[in-house]
Amino acid sequence: MTIAAEFVGVTQRFGDFTAVDGIDLEIPEGKLTTLLGPSGCGKTTSLRMLAGYSLPTAGTIKIHGVDSTTLPPEKRGLGMVFQSYALFPHMTVAQNVAYGLKIRKVGQKEIAARVSETLDLVGLGHLSASKPKKLSGGQQQRVALARAIAIRPRLLLLDEPLSNLDARLRVQMRAEIRRIQSETGLTVVLVTHDQDEALEMSDLMVLMKSGRIMQSGSPREVFANPANRFVADFLGYENFFTDKTGIFRTVRPEHLTLGAGDGERLDATVVSTAYRGVDLLVTLEAVDGAGQTVRLVADVRNGAAVEPGTRTTVTADAAHLVTLAAKE
Known part of the structure; x- marks a missing residue:
């Protein structure tokens, strides 16, 4: 080069x-x-x-x-x-x-x-x-x-x-x-x-x-x-949490789904929803593997409407989970 x-x-x-x-x-x-x-x-x-x-x-x-x-x-x-x-x-x-x-x-x-x-x-x-x-x-x-x-x-x-x-x-x-x-x-x-x-x-x-x-x-x-x-956040990775093994992870909203699936699962509560025509943006709260309360955002398409206060499971798609070397 x-x-x-x-x-x-x-x-x-x-x-x-x-x-x-x-x-x-x-x-x-x-x-x-x-x-x-x-x-x-x-x-x-x-x-x-x-x-x-x-x-x-x-x-x-x-x-x-x-x-x-x-x-x-x-x-x-x-x-x-x-x-x-x-x-x-x-x-x-x-x-x-x-x-x-x-x-x-x-x-x-x-x-x-x-x-x-x-x-x-x-x-x-x-x-x-x-x-x-x-x-x-x-x-x-x-x-x-x-x-x-x-x-x-x-x-x-x-x-x-x-x-x-x-x-x-x-x-x-x-x-x-x-x-x-x-x-x-x-x-x-x-x-x-x-x-x-x-x-x-x-x-x-x-x-x-x-x-x-x-x-x-x-x-x-x-x-x-x-x-x-910092890099992940700047590029639109809105979900940050520590998994059950203590590793700091991130996943984009479109790769976080409501319900059980193949990946990292967290019990969560729906905080708010925003209908955007082609999708539903769902904001949730969950407790991660480190015992910290974290805010999560899921971009839901072709799914049933959910109401604030609903208890659910969220799954971070294993194929799109990113391990972060540093939390800064």
């Missing part, structure tokens, strides 16, 4: 606050890597250090094997799309896309060719003469992408690029960014707090908490084998 960028023991402190705490990370060439986690976990700070907008307090950042820790942003050969898109309102779409090329003193013929090629790539060739205010949010986002891609960056950095779009457009743009990355072979680093976005788009998913990397790997690897409670 070729490494496009690397963090080696990188730390970033702001006064007494440690935003990034000694991380080591290899970003693979030609792949889409997501930095995922809640607000304040250090993902955007890490992206800004990679871009050169913020210098690390300690550690080394390499780009294609070269120490680029103190290199200014304009010398790193990177493209960046911000959350706000940062389009120039007085310029046309084509002029916005051409801006970075003019700054780099690319010839006029080459600029025209690259602008046309890039706008076709993002499906906006027919809007080249339009101003940003005439465009939808999704179209503005594509212009920002085109502007970043036109300079042919070594890495493309995306900072929460879909957060300003409505739910339908976000889903569309996930597929669009993934298509563009696949067609161009660009190395992309995307910051997001949305686990669905990361799971759908990533080749490599890096989950962060309090400035540290909790787990990294392919979406399938991380989703199937969360390293600890």
Whole structure:
């Protein structure tokens, strides 16, 4: 695997606050890597250090094997799309896309060719003469992408690029960014707090908490084998309990069933139910193998309605039980 960028023991402190705490990370060439986690976990700070907008307090950042820790942003050969898109309102779409090329003193013929090629790539060739205010949010986002891609960056950095779009457009743009990355072979680093976005788009998913990397790997690897409670909880594993042998376990709501079955069984009481059309979300209380009262959530489909206060048995599907190495 070729490494496009690397963090080696990188730390970033702001006064007494440690935003990034000694991380080591290899970003693979030609792949889409997501930095995922809640607000304040250090993902955007890490992206800004990679871009050169913020210098690390300690550690080394390499780009294609070269120490680029103190290199200014304009010398790193990177493209960046911000959350706000940062389009120039007085310029046309084509002029916005051409801006970075003019700054780099690319010839006029080459600029025209690259602008046309890039706008076709993002499906906006027919809007080249339009101003940003005439465009939808999704179209503005594509212009920002085109502007970043036109300079042919070594890495493309995306900072929460879909957060300003409505739910339908976000889903569309996930597929669009993934298509563009696949067609161009660009190395992309995307910051997001949305686990669905990361799971759908990533080749490599890096989950962060309090400035540290909790787990990294392919979406399938991380989703199937969360390293600890934080990772599992962030990825939607809502049920946590200690089994009869003292092992700390988790299981997703869709793999917790009402009634006896093949797996870990717990006696429980229904606390509440929520009808959602295709399913019934049932919240229960149970006492686990460690004698602790735990809250459980079952996603019940094609089952009979149950009422709060009902005593029942719940079974965590043995095939989908996950053992957690740590409770943190």
